[in-house]
Amino acid sequence: MKVLVTDPIADAGLSVLREAGHDVETNYELEGEALLEAVSSAHGLIVRSGTEVTREVLEAGENLVIVGRAGIGVDNIDIDAATDHGVIVANAPEGNVRAAAEHTVAMTFAAARSIPQAHVRLKAGEWAKSDYLGAELNGKTLGVVGLGRVGQEVAKKLDSLGMDIVAYDPYISEERAERIGAELVEFEACLEAADFLTVHTPLTPETEDLISDAELELLEGGYLINCARGGVVDEDALAAKVEDGTLSGAALDVFAEEPLPEDSPLLYVEDVIVTPHLGASTEAAQENVATSTADQVSAALAGEPVINALNAPSVDESAFPRIEPYIGLAETAGKVATQLLEGRMERIEVAYEGEIAAEEVDLVTASALKGVFEPLEWQVNAVNAPQIAEDRGVEVTESKTRQAEDFQSLISVTVSDGDDELTVDGTLFAGDDPRIVRIDSYRVDAIPGGRMVVTRNTDEPGVIGLIGTVMGSHGVNIAGMFNAREAIGGEALTVYNVDTEVPDAAREELEGDDRIIGVSYITLDGGL
Incomplete structure (x- = not known):
């Protein structure tokens, strides 16, 4: 199959694809009609931040199975359009986590001790020792906005250096935050408590300019670090607050517009440190994200589940071996059920009993939906099966119980046309030998x-x-x-x-x- 790579990735990733037998085409200058033409024959597309994967691109890619983002951020990919077309979008969230976290820590130290400013003046012949009175991190409070993978890694590293950690993240549990030594607080409280604030959120309509004048006032006397996504911090407001002394300093690796324009006020405020989006720029990180992305593209093209799918049910790599045998079983149970009912589909229930009920089963449920819808000749896969159900008004429910009377694990798929319903139960014998064990x-x-x-x-x-x-x-x-x-x-x-x-x-x-x-x-x- 053809894999089109439109932004540079490490050779190790290209080698993975070629060794899997794929035809790899690299072209880093594609845009407009040329991009549409090139993607029309591609089964896989790999990008970084340079290629805009729009709805038009996805419509042109009639054979596309997956878009792989060699990195974390997917601001340049229209995920809704990809889902509509049944195209998987996957990123490489682990590959550059350590590199991004280490760069964030480095920028925190650089801001606290004015390292770049002192370096420049010494190189210019000035011994400006008395002009720089730094801040120690030990005993200070680190505020973390966004406690995802990178945010957690930064929190753990700076916690070990004696910082107190407070964090704002509405999508993480208090228990998880406590395990990494962070106290979950509200957004304003995080800003007010922080001596150093580090930002680790994606750029979305909700997070654009999340931190502007009013928020920076709450950080008075502190330092702001952003090595996540440009546009989350209002750059004009930040430059003004550092210049007038509201903030002690700032360090940024990402910007709303990249490359950073020559007239950006950030370039003209001494206590604002800037680097040209270096967070993932280590040899190890580049190789890791390239091979991780290539592995996921290869898996998708082989019809296998994709670990880091963003618009399809995903599963942790360590848990995948435990649920993998049930993916095909659920799909088969769905296929059998819908062909036996032979009526208009109005409701689907997927039930789990026994050991499988303890697992994350979103991917298994999506496979069951795929099995139900596929015999109806709908264009369906695990990516768009939940969306198809919603669009067509099919009610989908999922239930779990750790109790199983006769089997170690059991999956039941029930389909209904509003009047009649039919249930198909499946299990695995000897770990991976599928059986249909009950029909109604x-x-x-x-x-x-x-x-x-x-x-x-x-x-x-x-x-x-x-x-x-x-x-x-x-x-x-x-x-x-x-x-x-x-x-x-x-x-x-x-x-x-x-x-x-x-x-x-x-x-x-x-x-x-x-x-x-x-x-x-x-x-x-x-x-x-």
Whole structure:
């Protein structure tokens, strides 16, 4: 498959893609129509911050499976448009975490001790020792706005140097903050308490100019450090507050416009330190983000889950081996359920019992939805399956219980058309051997795969023989059979694995017999 790389990444990442057998095209000058033409034949697209991946680009990429961002920030990618088109967006959040955190710490020290200013004056021949009275970090309070991966790493490093840590992040639990030595507080309280404030938020409409005049007033006497995203801090206001002495100093590695314009006021205030977006500029970081992104692109193109997907359910790398076998099982249960219901889909419930209920199962649920929707010939994958459900008014619920009566772990997919509903239960034998173990109230042990026929019939002698005879007369070989019944003489359900497609004539002949209640032909496209 073709992978288009439009911003420079480390050679190690390109090697990963080529070793996986992909055709890698690098072109770092693409824009406009040339970019649209190049992406039209690409299955994967890798960018950094230089390429704008707009809705128009995503529409042009008819074959696109994934856009990989070699880094953390995805401000340049229209994620909503990607989701609409079923395109995965993934970044590399771990690859440059250490580098970004270390640069933040370095900038904090540089601001506290006026290191660049003293360096410049000494190089110019001045021994300005008495002009620089620095601030020690020990015993001071660090305010962290955004306690994500980098924010947490910075907090841990500066906590170990004797700083007290307060943090503002509405999306993290108090327990998690406490584990890294931080006290969660409200936004204004964080600014007021901080001697040094470090910013680690993405740039969104909500965070643009998050810190401006009023907020900087709350930081009076302190230092502001921003090595996260440009535009979060009002640069004009910051320059003014440092110049008039409201703040003791600032250090920035990122800017609203890059490269930083020559007329930026930040360049003309001595106690504002600036670096040209160096946070991820270490050899190790560049190699890490390149290989991480390449690995995720390769996984997506191979039809495997993507660890750091931003618009699809994601899972921690350490937890993935525990849920991986259930992804295909859930999809298969969904496919079986929707083909057996054969009605308009109004509600889907995915239920987890036993050990699997202790895991993060968003990716498994999305796979179940994919399985439900795919036989309906909707253009669906794990990226857009939840969105498809919402757009089409299909109610989706998820439930968990650690109790499981008969199995170590069980997944149930229930589909309903508003009047009738049908449930398919699946489990794993011996760790990774999938089984359909219940269809509605019928206990079966069916091996899902390829083509299947599910019959409902009266439980009386000769019915199974009839089914076998009719199948044989139409050239359909039965590879396996799994039978269940409610009670002797009641209704029975049988699952048949067959080697070839079952012709309509065979199903019509079977349903013409009064003992046959229903016949459903199911295809799983090769199964699990």
